[in-house]
Amino acid sequence: MTWGARDVSVLYAGRPALVEVTVDLRPGQIAIVVGGDGAGKTTLCRSVVGLEAVAGGRVSRPARTCFQPETSGVWPELTVMENLEFVARGYALDRSHARSRIAELLEVTDLADARDRPGRQLSGGMRQKLGVAMAVLSEPELLVLDEPTTGLDPVSRLELWSFIDLSARQGRAVLVTSTYLDEATRADVVTVLDEGRVLTSGSVAEIISEMPGRIFVSDRKIGMQSWRRGASWRAWSETGDPIPGAREVEPDLTDVVTVAALAGEQR
Amino acid sequence: MLAMILKEFRQVRRDRRTLAMLIVMPVVLLLVFGYAASFDVDEIPTIVVGTQAEMVSERLPGIFRVETVDVAGDRDELESELIAGVAHVGFAAEGEEITALIDGSELFMAQAAVRVISGASGQQPGLSYEILFNPDLDTSAVLIPGLAGLIIVFVGTLVTSMSVVREREAGTLEQLAVMPLKPKDVFIGKIAPYFLIASLDIVLVLLIGTVLFDVPFNGSVVPLAIGAVMFLFVALGVGVLISSVSENQAQAIQLALMTTLPQIMLSGIIFPLSSMAPGVRWIGYLLPLTYFNLVAKGAMVRGAGLIDLAAPLGLLAVLGMGIFGLAVIRFARQLRPARARVSA
Numbered sequence: 112m113t114w115g116a117r118d119v120s121v122l123y124a125g126r127p128a129l130v131e132v133t134v135d136l137r138p139g140q141i142a143i144v145v146g147g148d149g150a151g152k153t154t155l156c157r158s159v160v161g162l163e164a165v166a167g168g169r170v171s172r173p174a175r176t177c178f179q180p181e182t183s184g185v186w187p188e189l190t191v192m193e194n195l196e197f198v199a200r201g202y203a204l205d206r207s208h209a210r211s212r213i214a215e216l217l218e219v220t221d222l223a224d225a226r227d228r229p230g231r232q233l234s235g236g237m238r239q240k241l242g243v244a245m246a247v248l249s250e251p252e253l254l255v256l257d258e259p260t261t262g263l264d265p266v267s268r269l270e271l272w273s274f275i276d277l278s279a280r281q282g283r284a285v286l287v288t289s290t291y292l293d294e295a296t297r298a299d300v301v302t303v304l305d306e307g308r309v310l311t312s313g314s315v316a317e318i319i320s321e322m323p324g325r326i327f328v329s330d331r332k333i334g335m336q337s338w339r340r341g342a343s344w345r346a347w348s349e350t351g352d353p354i355p356g357a358r359e360v361e362p363d364l365t366d367v368v369t370v371a372a373l374a375g376e377q378r
Numbered sequence: 379m380l381a382m383i384l385k386e387f388r389q390v391r392r393d394r395r396t397l398a399m400l401i402v403m404p405v406v407l408l409l410v411f412g413y414a415a416s417f418d419v420d421e422i423p424t425i426v427v428g429t430q431a432e433m434v435s436e437r438l439p440g441i442f443r444v445e446t447v448d449v450a451g452d453r454d455e456l457e458s459e460l461i462a463g464v465a466h467v468g469f470a471a472e473g474e475e476i477t478a479l480i481d482g483s484e485l486f487m488a489q490a491a492v493r494v495i496s497g498a499s500g501q502q503p504g505l506s507y508e509i510l511f512n513p514d515l516d517t518s519a520v521l522i523p524g525l526a527g528l529i530i531v532f533v534g535t536l537v538t539s540m541s542v543v544r545e546r547e548a549g550t551l552e553q554l555a556v557m558p559l560k561p562k563d564v565f566i567g568k569i570a571p572y573f574l575i576a577s578l579d580i581v582l583v584l585l586i587g588t589v590l591f592d593v594p595f596n597g598s599v600v601p602l603a604i605g606a607v608m609f610l611f612v613a614l615g616v617g618v619l620i621s622s623v624s625e626n627q628a629q630a631i632q633l634a635l636m637t638t639l640p641q642i643m644l645s646g647i648i649f650p651l652s653s654m655a656p657g658v659r660w661i662g663y664l665l666p667l668t669y670f671n672l673v674a675k676g677a678m679v680r681g682a683g684l685i686d687l688a689a690p691l692g693l694l695a696v697l698g699m700g701i702f703g704l705a706v707i708r709f710a711r712q713l714r715p716a717r718a719r720v721s722a
Binding site: 157160161162176177178180181182183184185186187198201202203245 | 547548549550552553554555556557558559714
């Protein structure tokens, strides 16, 4: 069973926000869409859950799809418990089942002690965890999380990813968007978006192995197709020819995405 | 400092709605309210009954615009017509006695009528007048029913529009859109609390008005309740419509004020509609508060019943259905903009 977006295009006021984007979503897998601001991540999420009309292509999703918007989707005036109870009622969960499910999620997300605290008084990490808990409460087949880790501290990000991992292990298809490239390694499938277009997609290993050319490292800038990483410079040889004064390194995901962006600019 | 001033100008210039509020609105408001702001009464709808009705109607000063002359009519019929709001002054002319019945619920018309009749009583023996419904011509008796309408506008339009926009700003409207809830359920759930709060507000305002300010309650609560419910639907609908075109709460407040101000000034609560220049009077007839004010004043002060108030109630119903229906459609579209294929 595969859901997701196939060749989806979305227009905003006649301008393309997504151009023929394909993302496959499978049960038990985490698909991550990585990109900067304005890349089209939120538009893609909204299209997948049916909040955005698509101009072309096809979107499919299971009936039980849950969505956490970028803003966390938590009602700020309601307490943690009231937020969860409202969602349980919204999805018409059996009362006793909802009670046990809420208790379980409060435990997993470490929010049990904050159950009576209003949403607006939660820290960013707690609010996002509550948002994800609200999204998984009804045990959806597809979970769509729009930038759940943006703005969180490293510890909160780790905790949230553990929770997302758990959701996938429980058999859910998960679509996550992020601005952090390092989070891509946690997903089964990665799609890199830039200005509404797919730069590259596949598993991390596939993306790296399919990169055209070779990567070199040097202590100075070499040519136009080079970029700083830490104290050294990386350079891309499109043809694979050695670059004098530089030594070859194994590319990682950051290199591949940079190369994809450079290749996109050339086109 | 100059940099700060320039920055502020740039911000204002790019916020087109605020710019319109700052430049266009004052001009429009001044023109509209300038023509509306008048307490002068030029004519009063009048009915003349009784055996001498023909003769009296011919001699009446020009301010009394005679609508009906009924030689077979009597004082009871006259009172019924005044209760129904068909006319605001009635002359019962039987033999030598001419009694003018004046509708005290129309304050400025009543004051003008009293002035004219008092002046004429020296020349016309047997002429007397009686003020009905609001004998002391209390301002509060005339204003408070309309104020109840203003409170409905405030809660229904301003608070509801802000509440829906806040939901959108917090991203929780998207949550609701994805949940297996029907747009109708979300809509009703969203506005029901405001409906109840506004209803409670109306009861409180009218209770305080009658107890503290001695506003008379001469009629039945039924037409008032029906009118209030229908007007509430209009106000809530306007609130939801405003929220559907506002990106943030500040814009919602601006738009709500733009719709509320004309209702305050042009609905007849403060300035009589008949005193307004025809060029702006028609705006008043498009405003729902105009009809609620007619219903509230009619039911409370004049003791008008359902049949007497059928016209304003009917117009409120039409406005209610139209605006509320449009709000439901807009809200549903916001919640369900796309129809993606759902695979089981």
